[in-house]
Structures are given as C-alpha cells and as structure tokens.
Amino acid sequence: MLCASDVCRDRQMSLYVQKFGGTSVGTVERIQVVADKVAKFRNDGHDMVIVVSAMSGETNRLIGLANSMQETPDPRELDVLVSTGEQVTIALLCMALKERGVDARSYTGGQVSILTDNSHNKARIQEIGVENIRSDLDAGRVVVVAGFQGVDDQGNITTLGRGGSDTTGVALAAALKADECQIYTDVDGVYTTDPRVVDSARRLEKVTFEEMLEMASQGSKVLQIRSVEFAGKYNVPLRVLSSFVDGPGTLITLDEEGNAMEQPVVSGIAFNRDEAKVTVVGVPDTPGAAARVLSPIGGANIEVDVIVQNISEDNTTDITFTVHRNDVTKTQAVLQPVCEELGVRELKTDDKVAKISVVGVGMRSHAGVASTMFETLANENINIQMITTSEIKIAVIIDERYLELAVRALHSAFELSDA
Amino acid sequence: MLCASDVCRDRQMSLYVQKFGGTSVGTVERIQVVADKVAKFRNDGHDMVIVVSAMSGETNRLIGLANSMQETPDPRELDVLVSTGEQVTIALLCMALKERGVDARSYTGGQVSILTDNSHNKARIQEIGVENIRSDLDAGRVVVVAGFQGVDDQGNITTLGRGGSDTTGVALAAALKADECQIYTDVDGVYTTDPRVVDSARRLEKVTFEEMLEMASQGSKVLQIRSVEFAGKYNVPLRVLSSFVDGPGTLITLDEEGNAMEQPVVSGIAFNRDEAKVTVVGVPDTPGAAARVLSPIGGANIEVDVIVQNISEDNTTDITFTVHRNDVTKTQAVLQPVCEELGVRELKTDDKVAKISVVGVGMRSHAGVASTMFETLANENINIQMITTSEIKIAVIIDERYLELAVRALHSAFELSDA
Known part of the structure; x- marks a missing residue:
C-alpha cells in the first residue's frame, strides 16, 4: 500500500520513533498507558516506530538469576538472558495496541536486524536493516522494536549495555530518517542541574547535541551518552519528554x-x-x-x-x-x-x-x-x-x-x- | 577437532540428547542439580545436547501477562512472549555448566535453526539445521537448546505448543542420530496406569513406540504425543527418567x-x-x-x-x-x-x-x-x-x-x- 502511505506523507504526516524506558513500561497498566499514547499518534496518521526497554526491575531480576548461577556470568549467556526482558515488553505492547484496534508487529534486535560487533554486554551498532520495518509501516502497522539488543554477524545475541535502548531509538530514527526521535522517560526534560539537588533547577526548552553530550557524559541520567552522539552525528532531532506528565520536554538539536x-x-x-x-x-x-x-x-x-x-x-x-x-x-x-x-x-x-x-x-x-x-x-x-x-x-x-x-x-x- | 571426537567415538562414547522439563529446572537450585548431572555425563566423555523448558510457573506467568493485555492474545506476539521462558533457562544452565568448568553454548530455536511452519502456538517442525551444534560438539562443548520453539521461514518466532520441548528433544536426537533421547521428568517412568488412581500400578521396563503413542494420546501425561510419533518414525530410542530419583526409567523402542x-x-x-x-x-x-x-x-x-x-x-x-x-x-x-x-x-x-x-x-x-x-x-x-x-x-x-x-x-x- 505504498500509495496510501504516500497520501499520508502529502498530508504532512510524520514518522516518529518513540522510546519508552523501563519505568514507562514498568507495569501492565503503564504499558496500557503507552499503548493509548501510541494509538493516538497512529490515529492522527503518523507512522510510528516504538522502542521499548524491559519492564523496570526485570533486568535486575535476570541479572540476579545470573549471579546465582555463576560468580561472573558468561558474557554471551548474560546477553541471551537479559535480552528476554525487552522481548517480553514488545510482545505485550503489540497485544495492547491490537486490543485498541491498532495493527502492530514486534521485532527483536535480531529480527530487525540490528547488527552489532561481538562485544557482549557492551556491543556497538554497526548496521541496521530497515526493509522489514519499512514494509510494515507501509502496510499501516505500528512497529515495536526491542531496545538495547542486537545480533553479531554470527547470529549471537548481543546487548548494548545499560541505557542502550536510547541508542536503539536514535539509531533507528537515523536509519529511517525519522522526523523526530522522542525519548519518553520519568523526567519532563533536561534541567540546568538535578532538581533533587537544587530546588530552583529549570527545565531547558532546547539544548545542543554538544551540550547534551557533555551533560550526559558527566552524569545527567536523562539520556544515554551514545544515543546523543548518534543523534548529533546523523542530525536526528531528539526530544526528551515525560511518560507521565504532558509537556513539550526538551528538544536537542544542532547548534x-x-x-x-x-x-x-x-x-x-x-x-x-x-x-x-x-x-x-x-x-x-x-x-x-x-x-x-x-x-x-x-x-x-x-x-x-x-x-x-x-x-x-x-x-x-x-x-x-x-x-x-x-x-x-x-x-x-x-x-x-x-x-x-x-x-x-x-x-x-x-x-x-x-x-x-x-x-x-x-x-x-x-x-x-x-x-x-x-x-x-x-x-x-x-x-x-x-x-x-x-x-x-x-x-x-x-x-x-x-x-x-x-x-x-x-x-x-x-x-x-x-x- | 574432528579428530578428538573421532577418538571419543572409538572409545564407545555416546551422543545423548537429554530433555529437562519445567519442574526439573523450576528453581535456581534445580538448574544446578541438572548442571551437576550433565557435567557428570560430559566428564564421562559423552557428547551432550540438552533441551530445556521454561522454569515451571514461568510460562503461566507470561500467559497471565498476555491475558491482561488482550482478551485473546495475538498468536504471533504470544509466541514472542512465551518463548522468552526457555531462553532464560538455556542461559542459566550454560552459566551453571561453565561455573563447573564445562564449556557450553546456548541456542534459541531460531539460532539452531529449528524451522517450523507458521502455525503460531501450535507449530510443527519442518527441518533442523545441525551444523552449528555439530561444530560445538566437535569443539567439546555441551549444547543447550531452548525447547518448544522455532522460527518460520520469515524469521517469526513460533512455539510448538505445550509439551513441545519433548518434541524438540526427539527431533534433535533424530537429526543428530543420537544414541538415546532421555526425557527427564517428575515421574520415574511409564506405569501400567496412573499410580495416583491405582496404588499397585507398576513401572514398565520397556514399552513400544506404538503402545506409548496410545498411552500418550489417551492422556498419560508422561510424554507429549508428537515426540513419541517422531521417535517412532525416526527410530530414536527414547527413555523416560526422573530428574529427582536415580533409576533406569522406561525405555521406549521398536517392537x-x-x-x-x-x-x-x-x-x-x-x-x-x-x-x-x-x-x-x-x-x-x-x-x-x-x-x-x-x-x-x-x-x-x-x-x-x-x-x-x-x-x-x-x-x-x-x-x-x-x-x-x-x-x-x-x-x-x-x-x-x-x-x-x-x-x-x-x-x-x-x-x-x-x-x-x-x-x-x-x-x-x-x-x-x-x-x-x-x-x-x-x-x-x-x-x-x-x-x-x-x-x-x-x-x-x-x-x-x-x-x-x-x-x-x-x-x-x-x-x-x-x-
């Protein structure tokens, strides 16, 4: 249905990649809130690619299991284990979307495919195949992708390390030339400093990639540093918003x-x-x-x-x-x-x-x-x-x-x- | 190292496929017991391929999550969801084996690859590629495979339906021409009837595939019927044993x-x-x-x-x-x-x-x-x-x-x- 989606584009519809972190999908109820939000965007005619993390607590639960098996868990097997966390979320979100009458299809990192190097637990994305996603978007489906994971060229499951779901979101947005990559999180934007430390900290409307990079690498927990590098490199407009409170968030763009x-x-x-x-x-x-x-x-x-x-x-x-x-x-x-x-x-x-x-x-x-x-x-x-x-x-x-x-x-x- | 494994075979070493069900891998401690058992076989020089189910309760937990999302969960997404259960177990068992100094590598159904038709939740195995497994066995590794799951020719995750891990075990044993496929379960063999109904029910030393097929299809819960069909068709000697009590179990062979x-x-x-x-x-x-x-x-x-x-x-x-x-x-x-x-x-x-x-x-x-x-x-x-x-x-x-x-x-x- 290329035709149909071309019509959409003529009507100024956008392609958004939205990433929801562990807290945003932390319970069945919260996944349903995410599904409502995504369904609304989709019903407004936008093409939607959703990247999700594991439900909060799940990754730690899995790492706990690993530690009970092996003092230093084998890196390859640890990736096999923890990657199940996001796999659960993609399936649940697709079900919630279908329940709302929105056609959706889930993808693991391997199914996309998100090709990485073979540095287990800390892998880096090398290449993203977007053909499958494109054809699902053209068919009117919402695509739901497991963040944080990929496969190496031998088909071994890899993970990008903690926070890697942001990187997945930005990398997908870059590969798909999305109009905006929106990172939903538990804060409503980037602040001048941590509001828990300074009461009068102020939300920034806009920061540059470079500033964000320095903020992120220096410990602002809002975004994972590699995702900002990626966004800057490929000039993907990045927006940090709250899953829980409506608002414009903070836009991260070129200076x-x-x-x-x-x-x-x-x-x-x-x-x-x-x-x-x-x-x-x-x-x-x-x-x-x-x-x-x-x-x-x-x-x-x-x-x-x-x-x-x-x-x-x-x-x-x-x-x-x-x-x-x-x-x-x-x-x-x-x-x-x-x-x-x-x-x-x-x-x-x-x-x-x-x-x-x-x-x-x-x-x-x-x-x-x-x-x-x-x-x-x-x-x-x-x-x-x-x-x-x-x-x-x-x-x-x-x-x-x-x-x-x-x-x-x-x-x-x-x-x-x-x- | 073809050479080394040829020597092993000369010494009358065997290739065993062992399947451990959900109860046998139900807790961290039980997975460690399984690892001890497998390590012993491996250290005796046998080539070992292990098929595991999800930890008991896990599949039901995942189905519960699915039902809270969608009244009738989407079949494709349900497979994406429940297949994570076995993926967790394969990783944990490999870690436990490595902790015991036994080299091991895990495989999801897709990684093997276990190719099935696209009948989600009830898929049937069409073809098994054993090259990866062979080369791991030749390298002296124990291979741990996720039961119950496969992929269709589009790369979609499929599951074989409840009990399908037995089928995975037998199909792998057939494809690898294993010496015996050993199904570890919570009973110590096949009985003349259910001992919970008749006190004096007796364990059978041996039954034929045909008898077992009739027993299984009539509701003896010991083995999943399709696994027995498979075993009979490819003449894979099948043994049912207890994970918890040592004993010879029941051997299922040709009449x-x-x-x-x-x-x-x-x-x-x-x-x-x-x-x-x-x-x-x-x-x-x-x-x-x-x-x-x-x-x-x-x-x-x-x-x-x-x-x-x-x-x-x-x-x-x-x-x-x-x-x-x-x-x-x-x-x-x-x-x-x-x-x-x-x-x-x-x-x-x-x-x-x-x-x-x-x-x-x-x-x-x-x-x-x-x-x-x-x-x-x-x-x-x-x-x-x-x-x-x-x-x-x-x-x-x-x-x-x-x-x-x-x-x-x-x-x-x-x-x-x-x-």
Missing part, C-alpha cells in the same frame, strides 16, 4: 551558528558520583609511558574518563585518571603487571570522588567561566583535585562529600535558577 | 517382531479427562456429509479424537466426536453455520465425559481383550457411550464420574499390578 551569541554562557551543571580516581605514582618519564599505562585499560574494555599527567622532579611522572567505580578492582588487576614492568612507585585508588561539570556552548565566545567556577569553589573551601576542559565544558574532580554544596554554589553563581 | 508373543496382552490403562463429546444429530445421510461436518473443525486447528457415526432410520445420521474441553466453544462457533447449511436437527455437547483406553501390542495376537473390558465395565454398572479401537488399543468414552472406578476395575481385570 545553529547564528544563535551562538544569544545562548546563555552556561546551560547547566552536571555531576557524577560514579567515578573513582586511580593514580600511578612515579612512572619513568619516557616517551610511551602513558600509553603503556593506559592501553591495557582500554584493552580490558574499561572506560577511562578524565586523564591528567603531572611532571615530577625526579625523571618520573604521576598519571592520574578516573574510571567507573565498578571497574576499580579490574583496573588494579590489569595495571599490576604493567606497574611492576615499568617499576612505578605506587598505585593509588580513591573512590570517594565526584565530578562536576559546567556546560554551555556559549562558553566558546565568553572568557571567565573557568575563573568564576574556581572562585566559587574556593569560596566554599572546596579543594579541586583534577581539572579537565573541552570547548564547551569545564569539569573538576572533588571530594564527594562536597558535591551537593558545590553544585548549589555553581548553579547560583551562573544564575541558572528559574527566577 | 521387535519375535518378541510379540512374549509381550503381556495388555501393557497399561490410559485415561483422559480433558475431552468433551460433540454430537451432530440428524445430518442428511448423503455422501460427503461427514466431511462437511468435520473439515471445518480441522480447518480451525481443533484436534478431533474419537469419531463415531451412527446410522439412523430417517435418512439422517448422527455424527459424534470428541475434542479437547477447551475447544468446545470454538467448535460450536465453527459448526453453527455448517449445521444451518446442512439443516441438521441439533448440535449437542457434553464435557462431563472421560476416555479410558486399554493398550498393548500383545492384543494383536490375542482375542478377548474387548470382551474382558466390556464385561468388567458392565459388572461395575458403567455405561459405555462410545467405542473406538485400533490394532493395539480399545478405548471407550464414559461418564467422567465413573472414571476412577473403571480404571481400578480394568487394572485389576488385566492383572497389571505389581504382585
């Missing part, structure tokens, strides 16, 4: 050059309590030393965030970096042989640190953000342990005890509140 | 001609409370009338068991047949238009009936089984409503209130007890 001067200097304050600091003390200061320390970390699939190298007086150097707190033990194990080989003095770790970032595209054309940030922290007597910067972000590592104090002080210093 | 005379006349008494009787009264007695009544039933995928046609005086005939009790409403709906078209007098149903069968290959060469059966029931004042016979079986339909009385009387009349 339109002309508007740069009108942007506020700082858009938001992001923070992250999940990091741990690792310091390799007394590395011989020879070319390649940093690489020899950091390559095995990457090789072990441990993500490194901030890296700082200080010069010492005695021909040695200290290399400090941060990893996720869950990766500290693994990092130590990976570094031990390297440290012995290099003859370093000491390997220190500290998981009582937090990171705070000040983010804003306006920073590009404004000096003084760094000095305002450092002065504000100094006034509160908060010691800065590490500093890292990008074009649109300044981040510091501090003692985690001062995190909330620092966020509130910075939010106020950069005048981000509602009033 | 060796020479031994027929040594077989007991009757091997067992099977019965079934799941049937309902449907009578179409006053069908015009013209050629093709029976077909016109029964074809739509088959077309609606309703299984008909006993069929009896009586001649009436007035150029009409009564056609009586039995279907599963769950299918009575559907049967009435399907027959209504046909009855009107044919101008039949009445459509009657009765779901308060039960079927009892006396089964034995020995019957072929012994007269008198029928008369013993009918006399025994007459002595108990039990009225026979329908009779149907095969070479090795005589079955009757009676009022379900007399079922237990009838089974006990027949078990005793055919001297099936232990003593």
Whole structure:
C-alpha cells in the first residue's frame, strides 16, 4: 500500500520513533498507558516506530538469576538472558495496541536486524536493516522494536549495555530518517542541574547535541551518552519528554551558528558520583609511558574518563585518571603487571570522588567561566583535585562529600535558577 | 577437532540428547542439580545436547501477562512472549555448566535453526539445521537448546505448543542420530496406569513406540504425543527418567517382531479427562456429509479424537466426536453455520465425559481383550457411550464420574499390578 502511505506523507504526516524506558513500561497498566499514547499518534496518521526497554526491575531480576548461577556470568549467556526482558515488553505492547484496534508487529534486535560487533554486554551498532520495518509501516502497522539488543554477524545475541535502548531509538530514527526521535522517560526534560539537588533547577526548552553530550557524559541520567552522539552525528532531532506528565520536554538539536551569541554562557551543571580516581605514582618519564599505562585499560574494555599527567622532579611522572567505580578492582588487576614492568612507585585508588561539570556552548565566545567556577569553589573551601576542559565544558574532580554544596554554589553563581 | 571426537567415538562414547522439563529446572537450585548431572555425563566423555523448558510457573506467568493485555492474545506476539521462558533457562544452565568448568553454548530455536511452519502456538517442525551444534560438539562443548520453539521461514518466532520441548528433544536426537533421547521428568517412568488412581500400578521396563503413542494420546501425561510419533518414525530410542530419583526409567523402542508373543496382552490403562463429546444429530445421510461436518473443525486447528457415526432410520445420521474441553466453544462457533447449511436437527455437547483406553501390542495376537473390558465395565454398572479401537488399543468414552472406578476395575481385570 505504498500509495496510501504516500497520501499520508502529502498530508504532512510524520514518522516518529518513540522510546519508552523501563519505568514507562514498568507495569501492565503503564504499558496500557503507552499503548493509548501510541494509538493516538497512529490515529492522527503518523507512522510510528516504538522502542521499548524491559519492564523496570526485570533486568535486575535476570541479572540476579545470573549471579546465582555463576560468580561472573558468561558474557554471551548474560546477553541471551537479559535480552528476554525487552522481548517480553514488545510482545505485550503489540497485544495492547491490537486490543485498541491498532495493527502492530514486534521485532527483536535480531529480527530487525540490528547488527552489532561481538562485544557482549557492551556491543556497538554497526548496521541496521530497515526493509522489514519499512514494509510494515507501509502496510499501516505500528512497529515495536526491542531496545538495547542486537545480533553479531554470527547470529549471537548481543546487548548494548545499560541505557542502550536510547541508542536503539536514535539509531533507528537515523536509519529511517525519522522526523523526530522522542525519548519518553520519568523526567519532563533536561534541567540546568538535578532538581533533587537544587530546588530552583529549570527545565531547558532546547539544548545542543554538544551540550547534551557533555551533560550526559558527566552524569545527567536523562539520556544515554551514545544515543546523543548518534543523534548529533546523523542530525536526528531528539526530544526528551515525560511518560507521565504532558509537556513539550526538551528538544536537542544542532547548534545553529547564528544563535551562538544569544545562548546563555552556561546551560547547566552536571555531576557524577560514579567515578573513582586511580593514580600511578612515579612512572619513568619516557616517551610511551602513558600509553603503556593506559592501553591495557582500554584493552580490558574499561572506560577511562578524565586523564591528567603531572611532571615530577625526579625523571618520573604521576598519571592520574578516573574510571567507573565498578571497574576499580579490574583496573588494579590489569595495571599490576604493567606497574611492576615499568617499576612505578605506587598505585593509588580513591573512590570517594565526584565530578562536576559546567556546560554551555556559549562558553566558546565568553572568557571567565573557568575563573568564576574556581572562585566559587574556593569560596566554599572546596579543594579541586583534577581539572579537565573541552570547548564547551569545564569539569573538576572533588571530594564527594562536597558535591551537593558545590553544585548549589555553581548553579547560583551562573544564575541558572528559574527566577 | 574432528579428530578428538573421532577418538571419543572409538572409545564407545555416546551422543545423548537429554530433555529437562519445567519442574526439573523450576528453581535456581534445580538448574544446578541438572548442571551437576550433565557435567557428570560430559566428564564421562559423552557428547551432550540438552533441551530445556521454561522454569515451571514461568510460562503461566507470561500467559497471565498476555491475558491482561488482550482478551485473546495475538498468536504471533504470544509466541514472542512465551518463548522468552526457555531462553532464560538455556542461559542459566550454560552459566551453571561453565561455573563447573564445562564449556557450553546456548541456542534459541531460531539460532539452531529449528524451522517450523507458521502455525503460531501450535507449530510443527519442518527441518533442523545441525551444523552449528555439530561444530560445538566437535569443539567439546555441551549444547543447550531452548525447547518448544522455532522460527518460520520469515524469521517469526513460533512455539510448538505445550509439551513441545519433548518434541524438540526427539527431533534433535533424530537429526543428530543420537544414541538415546532421555526425557527427564517428575515421574520415574511409564506405569501400567496412573499410580495416583491405582496404588499397585507398576513401572514398565520397556514399552513400544506404538503402545506409548496410545498411552500418550489417551492422556498419560508422561510424554507429549508428537515426540513419541517422531521417535517412532525416526527410530530414536527414547527413555523416560526422573530428574529427582536415580533409576533406569522406561525405555521406549521398536517392537521387535519375535518378541510379540512374549509381550503381556495388555501393557497399561490410559485415561483422559480433558475431552468433551460433540454430537451432530440428524445430518442428511448423503455422501460427503461427514466431511462437511468435520473439515471445518480441522480447518480451525481443533484436534478431533474419537469419531463415531451412527446410522439412523430417517435418512439422517448422527455424527459424534470428541475434542479437547477447551475447544468446545470454538467448535460450536465453527459448526453453527455448517449445521444451518446442512439443516441438521441439533448440535449437542457434553464435557462431563472421560476416555479410558486399554493398550498393548500383545492384543494383536490375542482375542478377548474387548470382551474382558466390556464385561468388567458392565459388572461395575458403567455405561459405555462410545467405542473406538485400533490394532493395539480399545478405548471407550464414559461418564467422567465413573472414571476412577473403571480404571481400578480394568487394572485389576488385566492383572497389571505389581504382585
């Protein structure tokens, strides 16, 4: 029925990819609310592709089962196990849609197919086949896709890692050239900072991909970082909305050059309590030393965030970096042989640190953000342990005890509140 | 490593397909018991393919979710949903095996691939690809396959219907030319009749496929009928054993001609409370009338068991047949238009009936089984409503209130007890 859908397009109908996270599909009743919402869009004539996560709690239940079987669950089998979570949701949502008279068809990651590399538990999407989805859309069906999962080229089930359903949504939107990718979540948009920490935090109407990337990677839990990268790369308009409260949410789009001067200097304050600091003390200061320390970390699939190298007086150097707190033990194990080989003095770790970032595209054309940030922290007597910067972000590592104090002080210093 | 496995075969190692049902894998602890059992076989040098069901209760939980979404759940989506049950078990069992140092790999029905027709919820296996499994076996891995499921030629997930995991096991054993297909269950073998009804029921060392087929189809719940058909057709030695109690179980094999005379006349008494009787009264007695009544039933995928046609005086005939009790409403709906078209007098149903069968290959060469059966029931004042016979079986339909009385009387009349 190409014809029919062409008519639709003539009438200014849109193709939306909507992603509903675990909380939004957490119970039978909530799945029915999602079905109502989707049915309404479909009945308005829009083409709809829905990406869903596992019902909240389900992934943890499955991981609990895995842990009761094997101390470190086999990565391949863990993917076979946890991917069932989304498979349950796609079937239930399709049933709910059909009950509402809306034709729908479910797809697992493999059925789409969403082809990934074979890095189990942390796979990356390589290619998406959209032929099946296109023909279902043309036949007037709502397509419901399991988020978070794919298959490698051997047909093994893979998962994209936690939060990967956002990435599935954006990748599908890009592949299908959707008009908008709408991420439904339990918050009603992106805020200047976490409203649980700062009462007067304000919802942003719009942020740029770059800002969102910095916000997400610095720990704003609203969107998964890779989904924002994807959206930016393929210029997929991304909207964050609430599943529970109607509202426009926050639109994430390209930074339109002309508007740069009108942007506020700082858009938001992001923070992250999940990091741990690792310091390799007394590395011989020879070319390649940093690489020899950091390559095995990457090789072990441990993500490194901030890296700082200080010069010492005695021909040695200290290399400090941060990893996720869950990766500290693994990092130590990976570094031990390297440290012995290099003859370093000491390997220190500290998981009582937090990171705070000040983010804003306006920073590009404004000096003084760094000095305002450092002065504000100094006034509160908060010691800065590490500093890292990008074009649109300044981040510091501090003692985690001062995190909330620092966020509130910075939010106020950069005048981000509602009033 | 073809070489290595050839050596194994020289040493009289066997290839076993073992199937563990929902009760056997019902908890984390029971999966660990299964892993211990499988590891022992593997460590003895046998090649092992394991077929598992969903953890007991899981399928019902999923069906409950489906029913809360849609009054009559969409068949395709129901398969997507319930197939997750076995997918969870295969992953958990592989983890448990790996924890025991046994290399293992899981396969969903689609990954094998187990190709079926597209009759959702009741699919039939058409073809099994064993290449992947072979290469894993050659590499020394235990292969763990999700029972009960497959894919159609479009890649849609299908399920074989309840009990279909037995069929998966036997079909895999046939495709792999396994030495034995061992069905682990919660009973320790096939009995002369249900021990819950007759205390003195006796475990059979051996039964023939034909006998087992009659027993299974008559309601002995030990094995799913299609699995026995499969096993007989491809001559796969089938053994029923207990997951919980060690013992030889019951071996189901070909009837060796020479031994027929040594077989007991009757091997067992099977019965079934799941049937309902449907009578179409006053069908015009013209050629093709029976077909016109029964074809739509088959077309609606309703299984008909006993069929009896009586001649009436007035150029009409009564056609009586039995279907599963769950299918009575559907049967009435399907027959209504046909009855009107044919101008039949009445459509009657009765779901308060039960079927009892006396089964034995020995019957072929012994007269008198029928008369013993009918006399025994007459002595108990039990009225026979329908009779149907095969070479090795005589079955009757009676009022379900007399079922237990009838089974006990027949078990005793055919001297099936232990003593």
